[in-house]
Amino acid sequence: MSSSEKKESKIYAISVVGGYEEKIALIFAERAQTLKLDVRSIVYSEDLKGTVIVEIGDIKDLFYLIRGIKNVKRKRPIAINLQDVVKLLKPLTVLPSLNKGQLVEIIGGPFKGMKGRVVEIYSTRGEADITLLEGDSKIVVTIPTEHLKVSEQK
Incomplete structure:
Protein backbone atom coordinates (compact mmCIF):
# COMPACT_ATOMS: atom_id res chain seq x y z
CA MET A 1 0.00 0.00 0.00
CA LYS A 90 -27.11 18.94 -4.58
CA PRO A 91 -29.72 20.18 -7.06
CA LEU A 92 -32.63 22.02 -5.51
CA THR A 93 -35.90 20.12 -5.63
CA VAL A 94 -39.12 21.95 -6.27
CA LEU A 95 -41.51 20.99 -3.50
CA PRO A 96 -45.20 20.71 -4.31
CA SER A 97 -47.47 23.30 -2.72
CA LEU A 98 -49.56 21.31 -0.28
CA ASN A 99 -52.58 22.29 1.75
CA LYS A 100 -54.30 20.44 4.57
CA GLY A 101 -57.08 18.19 3.29
CA GLN A 102 -55.60 17.95 -0.22
CA LEU A 103 -55.55 14.60 -2.04
CA VAL A 104 -52.06 13.39 -2.94
CA GLU A 105 -50.43 10.43 -4.62
CA ILE A 106 -47.24 8.99 -3.14
CA ILE A 107 -44.62 8.69 -5.88
CA GLY A 108 -41.66 7.38 -3.85
CA GLY A 109 -40.73 5.31 -0.84
CA PRO A 110 -42.43 2.24 0.63
CA PHE A 111 -45.97 3.63 0.07
CA LYS A 112 -45.38 4.40 -3.62
CA GLY A 113 -48.56 4.24 -5.69
CA MET A 114 -50.93 4.81 -2.76
CA LYS A 115 -53.24 7.79 -2.39
CA GLY A 116 -53.83 9.80 0.73
CA ARG A 117 -55.05 13.04 2.25
CA VAL A 118 -52.77 15.67 3.81
CA VAL A 119 -53.30 15.97 7.57
CA GLU A 120 -50.34 18.15 8.62
CA ILE A 121 -47.46 19.86 6.81
CA TYR A 122 -43.98 20.31 8.33
CA SER A 123 -42.36 22.77 5.93
CA THR A 124 -39.19 23.18 8.01
CA ARG A 125 -38.51 19.42 7.83
CA GLY A 126 -39.85 18.99 4.29
CA GLU A 127 -42.37 16.35 5.41
CA ALA A 128 -46.13 15.91 5.62
CA ASP A 129 -48.45 13.62 7.58
CA ILE A 130 -50.71 11.71 5.20
CA THR A 131 -53.79 9.61 5.99
CA LEU A 132 -53.69 6.66 3.63
CA LEU A 133 -56.94 6.07 1.74
CA GLU A 134 -56.07 2.45 0.90
CA GLY A 135 -57.72 -0.24 3.01
CA ASP A 136 -60.23 0.00 5.87
CA SER A 137 -58.05 1.47 8.62
CA LYS A 138 -57.00 5.11 8.92
CA ILE A 139 -53.22 4.95 8.95
CA VAL A 140 -51.28 8.23 9.23
CA VAL A 141 -47.72 8.19 7.87
CA THR A 142 -45.08 10.90 7.62
CA ILE A 143 -43.73 11.21 4.08
CA PRO A 144 -41.05 13.55 2.62
CA THR A 145 -42.80 16.15 0.47
CA GLU A 146 -40.63 15.33 -2.57
CA HIS A 147 -42.34 11.90 -2.61
CA LEU A 148 -45.79 13.48 -2.99
CA LYS A 149 -47.69 14.54 -6.09
CA VAL A 150 -50.90 16.54 -5.81
CA SER A 151 -53.82 14.53 -7.20
CA GLU A 152 -56.56 16.16 -9.22
CA GLN A 153 -59.59 16.67 -7.06
CA LYS A 154 -62.94 15.65 -8.55
Missing part, protein backbone atom coordinates in the same frame (compact mmCIF):
# COMPACT_ATOMS: atom_id res chain seq x y z
CA SER A 2 1.42 3.39 -0.94
CA SER A 3 1.48 6.32 1.44
CA SER A 4 -1.23 8.16 -0.55
CA GLU A 5 -3.70 5.30 0.02
CA LYS A 6 -3.16 5.43 3.80
CA LYS A 7 -4.11 9.09 4.16
CA GLU A 8 -7.70 10.12 4.55
CA SER A 9 -9.10 12.62 2.05
CA LYS A 10 -9.55 16.21 3.08
CA ILE A 11 -11.69 18.71 1.19
CA TYR A 12 -10.74 22.35 0.69
CA ALA A 13 -12.47 25.36 -0.85
CA ILE A 14 -10.09 27.53 -2.83
CA SER A 15 -11.09 31.13 -3.49
CA VAL A 16 -10.55 32.20 -7.11
CA VAL A 17 -11.48 35.13 -9.33
CA GLY A 18 -15.14 34.80 -10.38
CA GLY A 19 -15.59 33.46 -13.91
CA TYR A 20 -12.25 31.60 -13.89
CA GLU A 21 -13.44 28.52 -11.97
CA GLU A 22 -13.35 26.16 -14.96
CA LYS A 23 -10.00 27.43 -16.20
CA ILE A 24 -8.40 27.08 -12.78
CA ALA A 25 -9.91 23.60 -12.27
CA LEU A 26 -8.29 22.54 -15.57
CA ILE A 27 -4.95 24.05 -14.51
CA PHE A 28 -5.21 22.21 -11.18
CA ALA A 29 -5.93 18.92 -12.96
CA GLU A 30 -2.99 19.34 -15.34
CA ARG A 31 -0.63 20.36 -12.54
CA ALA A 32 -1.74 17.45 -10.32
CA GLN A 33 -1.10 14.98 -13.14
CA THR A 34 2.25 16.51 -14.13
CA LEU A 35 3.60 16.72 -10.56
CA LYS A 36 1.96 13.42 -9.50
CA LEU A 37 0.15 15.10 -6.60
CA ASP A 38 -2.34 13.24 -4.41
CA VAL A 39 -5.36 15.14 -5.77
CA ARG A 40 -8.44 12.91 -5.73
CA SER A 41 -11.06 15.24 -7.19
CA ILE A 42 -11.57 18.80 -8.38
CA VAL A 43 -15.07 20.29 -8.48
CA TYR A 44 -16.48 23.64 -9.51
CA SER A 45 -20.01 24.84 -10.12
CA GLU A 46 -21.38 27.79 -12.05
CA ASP A 47 -23.72 28.36 -9.09
CA LEU A 48 -20.77 28.60 -6.71
CA LYS A 49 -18.98 31.67 -8.03
CA GLY A 50 -15.38 32.22 -7.05
CA THR A 51 -14.76 28.79 -5.55
CA VAL A 52 -13.05 25.59 -6.67
CA ILE A 53 -13.34 22.57 -4.36
CA VAL A 54 -10.42 20.14 -4.17
CA GLU A 55 -10.27 16.73 -2.47
CA ILE A 56 -6.71 15.88 -1.55
CA GLY A 57 -4.81 13.30 0.47
CA ASP A 58 -1.71 15.25 1.52
CA ILE A 59 -1.96 18.90 2.57
CA LYS A 60 1.55 19.59 1.21
CA ASP A 61 0.33 18.66 -2.26
CA LEU A 62 -2.41 21.29 -2.00
CA PHE A 63 0.13 24.07 -1.61
CA TYR A 64 2.10 22.78 -4.62
CA LEU A 65 -1.18 22.73 -6.53
CA ILE A 66 -2.15 26.38 -5.92
CA ARG A 67 1.31 27.98 -5.73
CA GLY A 68 1.93 30.58 -8.42
CA ILE A 69 -1.47 30.46 -10.11
CA LYS A 70 -2.49 34.01 -10.99
CA ASN A 71 -6.26 33.93 -10.43
CA VAL A 72 -6.22 32.18 -7.06
CA LYS A 73 -7.33 34.93 -4.65
CA ARG A 74 -6.23 33.60 -1.29
CA LYS A 75 -3.26 31.33 -0.93
CA ARG A 76 -4.82 29.85 2.20
CA PRO A 77 -7.49 27.23 1.36
CA ILE A 78 -10.46 26.71 3.68
CA ALA A 79 -11.07 23.18 5.00
CA ILE A 80 -14.68 22.05 4.58
CA ASN A 81 -16.50 18.79 5.31
CA LEU A 82 -18.22 16.47 2.85
CA GLN A 83 -21.74 17.31 4.07
CA ASP A 84 -21.19 20.99 3.19
CA VAL A 85 -20.05 20.03 -0.32
CA VAL A 86 -23.12 17.83 -0.83
CA LYS A 87 -25.41 20.68 0.28
CA LEU A 88 -23.71 23.07 -2.14
CA LEU A 89 -23.80 20.76 -5.14
